[in-house]
Amino acid sequence: MKHQLYIFLFCLSWAIPTKAQQKDTVATFTLNQAISYAQKHQTSILNAEIDEQIAKNTVKQTIGIGLPQLSANADFNDFLKMPTSIFPDFISPLVYKAFTDNNVKDGNGNPITMPPGLGGSTPVQFGTKFTSSASLQLTQLLFDGSYLVGLQASKTYKELSVKNTKRTKIETTVAVTKAYYSVLVSKEQLALIDANIDRLKKTLNDTEQLFKNGFAEKIDVDRLTVLNNNLVTERENVIRLLALNVNLLKFQMGMTIGSTLSLTDQITTINVDSTPILNDGQAYNRRIEYSLLQTQQKLNELDVKRYKSLFLPTLAAFGNTSANFQDNKFSNLYDKSFPSTVIGLKLSLPIYAGGQKTYQLRNAKLEALKTQNNLINLQNSIDLEVSQAQTTYLNGQKSLENQQRNMDLAKEVLRVTKIKYEQGVGSSLEVTTAETSLKEAQNNYISALYDMLINKVNLDKALGNINY
Known part of the structure; x- marks a missing residue:
C-alpha cells in the first residue's frame, strides 16, 4: 500500500507542473x-x-x-370469440318453389306450402380460433x-x-x-x-x-x-x-x-x-x-x-409473398401453411x-x-x-x-x-x-x-x- 502511495505522489508531482505549464x-x-x-x-x-x-x-x-423498398410483416391472432356472419336462407324458398311448380303433394295428397318464417337469415361462424401469417413485400418506383x-x-x-x-x-x-x-x-x-x-x-x-x-x-x-x-x-x-x-x-x-x-x-x-x-x-x-x-x-x-x-401519373411495381397458418389448436397452428404470392403494377393518375x-x-x-x-x-x-x-x-x-x-x-x-x-x-x-x-x-x-x-x-x- 505504501509503494502505491509513493507512486501516486510521484506521478502527481510531475502532473501538476505539467498542467501549470500547459496553462501558461x-x-x-x-x-x-x-x-x-x-x-x-x-x-x-x-x-x-x-x-x-x-x-x-x-x-x-x-x-x-427511388430504390427498392423491402418490408416484412408477421402477426398472430387468437379469437377469444369467433366473429359471426349473418347469411340469408335462400335455399329453402327455392326448394318449396320447385315443389309448387311440379305440383308435389304431401302424404295427405295436399299441395306443399312454405311454412311461415322460412327463408329468413341464419348466424354462421367461419374460421379457426388461431391464425398467423408472415409476409414479404417489395415495391419499386418506376416513374x-x-x-x-x-x-x-x-x-x-x-x-x-x-x-x-x-x-x-x-x-x-x-x-x-x-x-x-x-x-x-x-x-x-x-x-x-x-x-x-x-x-x-x-x-x-x-x-x-x-x-x-x-x-x-x-x-x-x-x-x-x-x-x-x-x-x-x-x-x-x-x-x-x-x-x-x-x-x-x-x-x-x-x-x-x-x-x-x-x-x-x-x-x-x-x-x-x-x-x-x-x-x-x-x-x-x-x-x-x-x-x-x-x-x-x-x-x-x-x-x-x-x-x-x-x-x-406515377407508376410503381410491387410483389408480395406470404404464408398463412390456421388451426383451432395452438399446438397444431404451424404444422401446415397456406402460401400466397402476388406481383403487379400500380398506376396512379391525378x-x-x-x-x-x-x-x-x-x-x-x-x-x-x-x-x-x-x-x-x-x-x-x-x-x-x-x-x-x-x-x-x-x-x-x-x-x-x-x-x-x-x-x-x-x-x-x-x-x-x-x-x-x-x-x-x-x-x-x-x-x-x-x-x-x-x-x-x-x-x-x-x-x-x-x-x-x-x-x-x-x-x-x-x-x-x-x-x-
Missing part, C-alpha cells in the same frame, strides 16, 4: 494563422459544416426513395415526376449548403481581420502613450529642478503634472481596451477567453495599397451572397417543375384535386419571379456598396496621410518649443500646449489608422476579394 502556454499568431485557426475552431463554421453534412445525407435520403425533380433539388440544396459554409468562412475571416487590426491599433496607441509619458516625465523632472533652483514657477510644474496624470489615466484605459480587443479576437477565432494570446504582426508590416482600386462592374459575380441567391433561384425553378410534375395544384404552381412561379427581382436588386446594392467602400477607402487614405503629417509636425513643434523653453526664450504654457497638441494629433492618427484598416477590409469584402 502562449499561443502566437500572425494574421493569416489567426484566420486559419478560426476556420477550424469557430463555432459558426463548425455548424455550417455540420449543415453541409446534413445536406449530403438529405441527398442520399432522397435517392433512397414519378416529382421524385425526379426532388432528386435535382436535393443536389442543389447540397450546393446551397456548401456555399453557405463558404459565406460563413468569409464572414469569419472579415471578423477576425478586423479584431486583429483592433488589437494592433490599440498596441500602437499604447506605444505612443508610453513614449509620451517617458518624454513628459523627463520634461517634468527638468522643470522640477528648474523650480527648485528658482528658474521656473510652480504653475509650470503643475501644468506638466496634470498632463502626466492624464496620460497615465489614458494609458490605463488603453490597457483595458487592449485586453477587451484581445478577448474579442479570441472569441472571433473560437478560442477560449482564458487562453493566452500573442500577436506577431506589427502595425508597420501591414501592406496598405495606396493605388486607387477601380470597380470593374463585376464585383457581384465574385460575391458569395449573389451566388447564394442564384442557387436559391435554381431551387425556385425546380419547385416550379415539381408542381408541374404533380399533374403526371384527375382533379379542387385546383390546389394549379394555384401551388402559380405561387411557385411568383416566388421564382421574386427571386429574379432580388437578384437585380442585389446586383445594384453590391455596385453601390463597392462605390461607397471605395470612396471611404480613398478618403481614409488621404486622412491617414494628413494625420501622419500633423503628428510629425506636432512632434517638431514640441521639440522646438522645449528648446526655446530650456533656453529661456519660451514659456511653459507653450510647452504644455505643444504636448496637448501632440497627444491630440496622435489620437487623430490612431483613429485614422484604425478607420483605414477597417475600410480596406470592407472594400475587399465589397469587391469579393476575400475568399476562403
Whole structure:
C-alpha cells in the first residue's frame, strides 16, 4: 500500500507542473494563422459544416426513395370469440318453389306450402380460433415526376449548403481581420502613450529642478503634472481596451477567453495599397451572397417543375409473398401453411384535386419571379456598396496621410518649443500646449489608422476579394 502511495505522489508531482505549464502556454499568431485557426475552431463554421453534412445525407435520403423498398410483416391472432356472419336462407324458398311448380303433394295428397318464417337469415361462424401469417413485400418506383425533380433539388440544396459554409468562412475571416487590426491599433496607441509619458516625465523632472533652483514657477510644474496624470489615466484605459480587443479576437477565432494570446504582426508590416482600386462592374459575380441567391433561384425553378410534375401519373411495381397458418389448436397452428404470392403494377393518375395544384404552381412561379427581382436588386446594392467602400477607402487614405503629417509636425513643434523653453526664450504654457497638441494629433492618427484598416477590409469584402 505504501509503494502505491509513493507512486501516486510521484506521478502527481510531475502532473501538476505539467498542467501549470500547459496553462501558461502562449499561443502566437500572425494574421493569416489567426484566420486559419478560426476556420477550424469557430463555432459558426463548425455548424455550417455540420449543415453541409446534413445536406449530403438529405441527398442520399432522397435517392433512397427511388430504390427498392423491402418490408416484412408477421402477426398472430387468437379469437377469444369467433366473429359471426349473418347469411340469408335462400335455399329453402327455392326448394318449396320447385315443389309448387311440379305440383308435389304431401302424404295427405295436399299441395306443399312454405311454412311461415322460412327463408329468413341464419348466424354462421367461419374460421379457426388461431391464425398467423408472415409476409414479404417489395415495391419499386418506376416513374414519378416529382421524385425526379426532388432528386435535382436535393443536389442543389447540397450546393446551397456548401456555399453557405463558404459565406460563413468569409464572414469569419472579415471578423477576425478586423479584431486583429483592433488589437494592433490599440498596441500602437499604447506605444505612443508610453513614449509620451517617458518624454513628459523627463520634461517634468527638468522643470522640477528648474523650480527648485528658482528658474521656473510652480504653475509650470503643475501644468506638466496634470498632463502626466492624464496620460497615465489614458494609458490605463488603453490597457483595458487592449485586453477587451484581445478577448474579442479570441472569441472571433473560437478560442477560449482564458487562453493566452500573442500577436506577431506589427502595425508597420501591414501592406496598405495606396493605388486607387477601380470597380470593374463585376464585383457581384465574385460575391458569395449573389451566388447564394442564384442557387436559391435554381431551387425556385425546380419547385416550379415539381408542381408541374404533380399533374403526371406515377407508376410503381410491387410483389408480395406470404404464408398463412390456421388451426383451432395452438399446438397444431404451424404444422401446415397456406402460401400466397402476388406481383403487379400500380398506376396512379391525378384527375382533379379542387385546383390546389394549379394555384401551388402559380405561387411557385411568383416566388421564382421574386427571386429574379432580388437578384437585380442585389446586383445594384453590391455596385453601390463597392462605390461607397471605395470612396471611404480613398478618403481614409488621404486622412491617414494628413494625420501622419500633423503628428510629425506636432512632434517638431514640441521639440522646438522645449528648446526655446530650456533656453529661456519660451514659456511653459507653450510647452504644455505643444504636448496637448501632440497627444491630440496622435489620437487623430490612431483613429485614422484604425478607420483605414477597417475600410480596406470592407472594400475587399465589397469587391469579393476575400475568399476562403
